[in-house]
Amino acid sequence: MRSRPTILHLDMDAFFAAVEQASKPSLRGKPVVVGGLGPRGVVSTASYEARVHGIHSAMAMARARRLSPNAAYLYPRFGLYRQISETVMTLLGEVSPLIEPLSLDEAYLDLEAAEGDEDPRRIALRLRARIRSETGLTASVGLAGSKLLAKIASEKAKPDGLVVVEPGTEGALLDPLPVRTLPGVGPATAEHLRRAGISTVAEIARTGEAELVRLFGKAHGASLYAMAVGLDNRPVVADRDVKSISVEDTFDIDLTDRARMRYEIDRLADRCVQRLRGAGRSGRTVVIKVRRFDFSTLTRSETLRAPTDDPGVVRETARRLIEAVDTTGGVRLLGVGVAGLADFTQEDLFAQSAEGRETDEDAPEALPVLAPPAPEPGSQWYPGQDVTHEVYGAGWVQGSGVGRVTVRFEVPADTAPGRVRTFAVDDPALAHSDALPLSAPGAAARSSRDDRPGPDGP
Known part of the structure; x- marks a missing residue:
């Protein structure tokens, strides 16, 4: 751990929606939702005005329309988002040569690699002011002695703020947070912790490393304890060459029902596409990972004709792959990933992979959608174009x-x-x-x- 808060995490505020508001005077100060507008579309980004109504990323667009029928629902303009992202990354590069981009709107910066010995807080304030001046957009920044704490601090700073975690104050930030705040704590781990009576980061720390190792195994248990007490020695790594994007879940009880496996594969595919889109990428190869009851692990993949970021395509491909796997004895882990990444897609962004798909499963069939409908099939005009x-x-x-x-x-x-x-x-x-x-x-x-x-x- 560093003795000064010299790791900076920057996250642009509601980036896609904020760009649309800055581009369109009529939408400033109003709820804006960016994402797929088809029957199976999902929310990519919601403005803070839309979040007041309960809308958030990865939500089914049909549900978002019910929550805020008068919001503006727009298709994404990734070309413009990338241009603005390049401007932001250039400004970061003027502060320090050591930048680790995570997506179009998020990055780590190592201030120890910067010239001089200026106060980190002053650097962060100047950086935020320059971003606002150059783009008209706001960014939230966290400063800490580790990547873990810097990212949590930037979340606390949202929107348009700065939070500095001084050495010795890590516990004050971490202790009251829910366990899901920590990286790697997904639904399965959170449920396991809940059953053990653990709901906050402070309770993880008090449980002790030995007990956590007993509950979760050596690697995962030790990692949980280290994060809970604020220990994170990961360096800022510049020019990461990401080969693939994937998500996976481990289940407390082995899955044996094929319908449940298909449901989990669909859910993982949607999460994977959200990460893919957040990074401004598409991919050509869909991969599934299956760890069976006996801990044997296998992967299966299928390469598509062109790069895609269509959740329907990824779901259907992943389903075909899991159908070819023998899961008779049960499955303890499932994962879905996309490899062969590209910066473009050859098919219409957020398009349906097939016509006539059902709408949001949570929606009552009789409940009307009051917002403007999605474009007619074959239409060349899409909201936001x-x-x-x-x-x-x-x-x-x-x-x-x-x-x-x-x-x-x-x-x-x-x-x-x-x-x-x-x-x-x-x-x-x-x-x-x-x-x-x-x-x-x-x-x-x-x-x-x-x-x-x-x-x-x-």
Whole structure:
């Protein structure tokens, strides 16, 4: 452990949704949800205004629509997110050469590798101010003597804050936290701890390493104890070459029911895709891992024709793979991963892998979805897409259906919401366009567009 809080963890606040709010003046201060809009779509990021209604990442989009029917539901624009991420990472590189990116919006920074001996708190404050100045977005930062504590501190700092864990104060931060806060404590481990009467990090520490090793085995038990008392010697590793992204769960009781295994495979596939999308990646090879009752472990994989980040495709592939595995004696661990990573996908992002899928399983069938429906099959216009019109200029799609597309004409530099107009979907004057930068130049040209005649859209 370090004697100074020189490991910095930075996490952009509600990154995808914040970018959309910064890009679209009409959405500032309003609930925004980014993700898949099809029947099996899931939430990628929700703005803080949407989180007030209980919406969170990985939630079924159908459920999110019920919780906040008047929120803006948008498809992601990964090209723009990557551009802004590169700006943020460049600013981090000006502080220290030792950066460990975790995803588009998250990274560790080792301040011991920085020039000089400036106070870490002052560095963090200046970095946050520069990010806001360059991107218009906010970031939360944690400073501590280890990666574990720095990440927990940045979560405590959200949104738009800074938390510094000074040496000797680690217990004050860790002790009251629920056990699920610690990395590697998933549902199965948390349930095992609950049965042992352990619900907080302080109770893990008081249990002692010997008892934890008895409960969880040498490696996992010792790791749990070390984290609970704040010990973490992992270095910040620059330029990590991630080969794959995967998730796995160990079950307290061996699974023998095939329907339950399929359910767990689906759940793991969805979690894996969430991590994949969070890293801004897609992958070509789906892998499953199976540890059977006798501790024998095997993997099976299938390589697709093109990289994907479609949860339906990953689910279906993983299901095919598990069906070919003999699980007669029971299964104690299942995992799903995606390898052969790429920075793009050759299929439509968040598209359905098959038509006619069922909606959110938790939804009562008779409960109507009040939010605007997803685009019609084959539609070329998706909510959030950037467009340009020969007369009205730059804007974005609010929705489409019944042969019409509704567009709000505004650019990031505007200070007030733009006008809304509706066109035929095949209007030759309307075309897709690239996203404008957040500090869009030439926004003054909008004033002349606003004066043009024409009825406002609905």
